[in-house]
Amino acid sequence: MEEIHGGNIYKYPNVLDFSANINPFGPPEGVLKRMHHTMQKIEQYPDDTCARLREKLGQFLGVSPDSLICGNGAADLIYRLAWAIRPKHAMVLSPCFSEYEKALNMLHTKVEHFWLPKENFLLPDTFLERITESLDFIVLCNPNNPTGQLIPPEQMKHIVEKCEKMHVFLLIDECFLPFLEEEKRYSFLNDTKVHDNIFVLRAFTKMYAVPGLRLGYGVCSNASVLERMQNAGPPWNVSTLAQEAGEAALFEQSYVKKTIAYLNEEKAYLYKELEKLPLLFWYGAANYIFMKGPEDLQKRLLDKGILIRDCSNYINLEKGYYRIAVRTHKENQILLEQLKNILIR
Numbered sequence: 295m296e297e298i299h300g301g302n303i304y305k306y307p308n309v310l311d312f313s314a315n316i317n318p319f320g321p322p323e324g325v326l327k328r329m330h331h332t333m334q335k336i337e338q339y340p341d342d343t344c345a346r347l348r349e350k351l352g353q354f355l356g357v358s359p360d361s362l363i364c365g366n367g368a369a370d371l372i373y374r375l376a377w378a379i380r381p382k383h384a385m386v387l388s389p390c391f392s393e394y395e396k397a398l399n400m401l402h403t404k405v406e407h408f409w410l411p412k413e414n415f416l417l418p419d420t421f422l423e424r425i426t427e428s429l430d431f432i433v434l435c436n437p438n439n440p441t442g443q444l445i446p447p448e449q450m451k452h453i454v455e456k457c458e459k460m461h462v463f464l465l466i467d468e469c470f471l472p473f474l475e476e477e478k479r480y481s482f483l484n485d486t487k488v489h490d491n492i493f494v495l496r497a498f499t500k501m502y503a504v505p506g507l508r509l510g511y512g513v514c515s516n517a518s519v520l521e522r523m524q525n526a527g528p529p530w531n532v533s534t535l536a537q538e539a540g541e542a543a544l545f546e547q548s549y550v551k552k553t554i555a556y557l558n559e560e561k562a563y564l565y566k567e568l569e570k571l572p573l574l575f576w577y578g579a580a581n582y583i584f585m586k587g588p589e590d591l592q593k594r595l596l597d598k599g600i601l602i603r604d605c606s607n608y609i610n611l612e613k614g615y616y617r618i619a620v621r622t623h624k625e626n627q628i629l630l631e632q633l634k635n636i637l638i639r
Contacts, residue, residue, distance in 0.1 A: 306601050310625055313603040315439075315470070315582045317503040318621045319556075322549045325502060328542035329535050340534040343524075347537045351511060354544045355483055361515050363523055364540070366531045368469050368497040368510035371523070373397045375493055375512070378522035379463050381431030385424065387417070389440060389608035391467065394433040403431070409610050415441040415576060415584070417449065425456045432457060435467040436480065440605050440617040442470075442578020447480055454482065458491050463519075467495045469510075470580040475554055483513050490516040500581065501550060502543045509536040557581050560620050567630050571637050582619050589613040591636065598632045 341347075344364040352359035365371035376397035386394050388407040398405050408424060410417065415438065425432065434453070436445045445453075450466075457464045471477050483494050497510035509532065514520055564583060568575050575585035584605070588594075591614075592604045603617040618629065 306596065309596070309599050309601040310621070310628060311601050312618045312621060312625075312629060313601045314505065315500055315580065315617075315619045316505060317501055317553055317581070318619075318625070319503065319549070319553060321503045322543065322546040324546055325504065325539050325542045328538050329507075332535055332538040335534050335538075338534065340530050340532060340537060342529045344532050344537055347532075347540050348511075350541050350544055355513070357483060357486065357513055358515075360517070361486060361513050361520075363512050363514070363520050364532045364537070365510045365512070366533075366536075367499060367505075367508040368467070368495055369393050370508070370527065370531060371495060371510050371512050372465075373400070374523040374526040375465060375519070376401055376403075376431075377526035378519050379431055381463070383429050384431035384433070385429055386433045387435065387438065388610035389415075389438075389605065390433070390435050391439045392608070394435075394465070394467075395609075398431075407609060410438075410441070410443075412610075415443050417443070417445050419449070422452060422456055425453065425460055425462060427460050427462075429460065429462050431463050431465070433465045433467065435469075437470050437474075437579040439467075439470065439580070440582070440603065440608060440615075441576060441584045442580040442582060443576070444480060444579045450480075450482060454485060454489055454492060458489055462491065464492045465495060466492060469495060469497045469500055472496075472501045472550065473554060473557060473581045474579055475558070486513045486515050488515075490514070493519070498540055498543055501553065502539075502546070504539060504543075507536050507539055508533075509540050511540075557620055560623060560626060563623070564620065564626055564630070568633075571633055573633075573637070582617050584615070584617050586614050587616060587637070591616060594636050595629075595632060598635075600629055600632055602629075 348359040348362040372393050381403050383404045384398050385406040388409050395405050466482050493512050493514040495512050499505045573585050573587045592602055595602055605611050605615040605617055606613045
């Protein structure tokens, strides 16, 4: 089976995993305690509508609970949305998260790629010209995975307006946006209230370090789309433990602030040290760093017990492109020391 994502510690046991972009602090204590207290409820079916979680989440986000849908991680919602929209002609950025295109391919959608320029991987203004009535679905990831590059709010605003004019449905993946201090400036959650052709995707996975739990959510004011998504897969897709953990996570805002402050400081340290190495890297907005180095760098680091994300399976990338997560300071020092041993000594 082809390896298409990071975090495969099952294939590579006992490694320092820099391939998965998860909060280095681990799950908040309040989330773990709520899950422990919820264990007695696993003899009951979970609420298939996630009503209480949507109510709490709606209050937290300032949106109607009726505009929210929860899923078994963000990936579950990507597939459900594709099945709900059933687009004939879609456009995705390249490079970008592979599950968008995989979901569309299951529906035999014609998928068009917009290739990001390799000098900076920023979305050029010419993207607007590619939004035409021939399309019915577009996916944008902000910040982009794997490059970490952001789409400025004004540019995104023009894209949303053009999509509405051309009757194109727009998926905006904001799963890594909560790691930004200026999250609210870049988020289009509130715009779902006035544009029923956009779906904003979020997840608890990255910020709260619970990828094994699987909990994502989406915001969309199009009731018909949400109903079709709910019916696009099996029932009870969000476990009782996940729903309770999601509620508990909303009370962990001091943990979120601590995470953002730490990442800003630690990324600055990593950038400074990476500048000393014969590597090319890009300054990004997420909790990971995108870089280019020797084609055998992943293998050589694996020999040292460190796993980084080989990005050569992303469309528009080739061997030599990598992504590294920002982990604890001690772990980051270990990675930097091994990079120095490989690239300089």
